[in-house]
Amino acid sequence: MQFGFPLLPERVILRKFVSKNSTMEYQFNYNNELQGKIALVTGGTKGAGKAIAERLLQAGATVIITARNAPEEENSNLHFIPSDLSKAEGTQKVISEVLSTYGRLDILVNNLGSSSTPAGGFAALNDEDWESTLQANLLAPVRLDRGFLPQMIERKSGVIIHIASIQGKLPLYDSTLPYAASKAGLRNYSKSLSNEVTPKGIRVLTVSPGWINTTASEAWLGEIARNANSTVEEAQQSVMDALGGIPFGRPAEPKEVAEFVGFLVSPRAGYLTGTEFIIDGGTVPTI
Numbered sequence: 001m002q003f004g005f006p007l008l009p010e011r012v013i014l015r016k017f018v019s020k021n022s023t024m025e026y027q028f029n030y031n032n033e034l035q036g037k038i039a040l041v042t043g044g045t046k047g048a049g050k051a052i053a054e055r056l057l058q059a060g061a062t063v064i065i066t067a068r069n070a071p072e073e074e075n076s077n078l079h080f081i082p083s084d085l086s087k088a089e090g091t092q093k094v095i096s097e098v099l100s101t102y103g104r105l106d107i108l109v110n111n112l113g114s115s116s117t118p119a120g121g122f123a124a125l126n127d128e129d130w131e132s133t134l135q136a137n138l139l140a141p142v143r144l145d146r147g148f149l150p151q152m153i154e155r156k157s158g159v160i161i162h163i164a165s166i167q168g169k170l171p172l173y174d175s176t177l178p179y180a181a182s183k184a185g186l187r188n189y190s191k192s193l194s195n196e197v198t199p200k201g202i203r204v205l206t207v208s209p210g211w212i213n214t215t216a217s218e219a220w221l222g223e224i225a226r227n228a229n230s231t232v233e234e235a236q237q238s239v240m241d242a243l244g245g246i247p248f249g250r251p252a253e254p255k256e257v258a259e260f261v262g263f264l265v266s267p268r269a270g271y272l273t274g275t276e277f278i279i280d281g282g283t284v285p286t287i
């Protein structure tokens, strides 16, 4: 299966009725629709973040990625800033470097998210587990948004995406209790922020993926298998069961999430703000 631009027509012209007798034409050129835009993708070296960074690059944006470690395969078109975003100094470093190098930021994709807490439910978790998870999943985006919003507001232009998770509304308690709670907080914060800054010209959106087939989710399955003394296949089945099954029959590929984010940050999604999009192959069983 092929995803991305080759599937799209090169150009679409939309006509907007301005008054009874006149129309205004908008032209969208998919291959260059982000030309001139500066974009930051946190956690852009692996998994969904890597796919999102490559998708925005393909659309013509200048793309900056961050992570603690350099990407395994170097892509000289992506500008890498090493940083631990779970720490206030790390987010400040990224904000300062981006603004001093590029002068502004147009698109912020808060993709970083992680969970490394032990299995065993509430009793297995200490304050440090809760704090580190909340730092990476909730406070990193909060600090980055706070750092980049002033210049967006000044220019009355910008898009902020928060990558949350279906665990924000369908929490699994065994090994991801703090992660699920932090993603629920992120969804709620994203809505509040949108209420505040959409009137100032900034679009704020939440994307909540279900299971994505990444190296991180593979490692997570391995950990579940080790803890339960089971095989990876049994661990996979236990996660599927806990989720109530995935009607589509498989996890998402990172490129499928990236394709949707590419659309959301583009001018084609110009009226979308303040809402959450779930991309989960039908996993969440309620409306």
Ligand SMILES: NC(=O)c1ccc[n+]([C@@H]2O[C@H](COP(=O)([O-])OP(=O)(O)OC[C@H]3O[C@@H](n4cnc5c(N)ncnc54)[C@H](OP(=O)(O)O)[C@@H]3O)[C@@H](O)[C@H]2O)c1
Binding pocket: 042, 043, 044, 045, 046, 047, 048, 049, 066, 067, 068, 069, 070, 083, 084, 085, 086, 110, 111, 112, 113, 114, 136, 163, 164, 165, 166, 208, 209, 210, 211, 212, 213, 214, 215, 216, 217
């Ligand atoms: N995978 C899934 O099934 C799934 C499901 C629902 C939602 N999501 C969400 O989707 C997003 C992407 O997930 P993914 O599975 O694609 O992630 P991933 O493959 O684990 O990649 C995580 C990225 O974040 C970086 N990172 C981790 N901790 C960091 C820190 N403290 N500071 C800076 N960078 C850090 C990693 O690089 P370094 O380790 O080098 O820092 C890497 O680039 C996350 O928000 C996740 O919660 C994922």
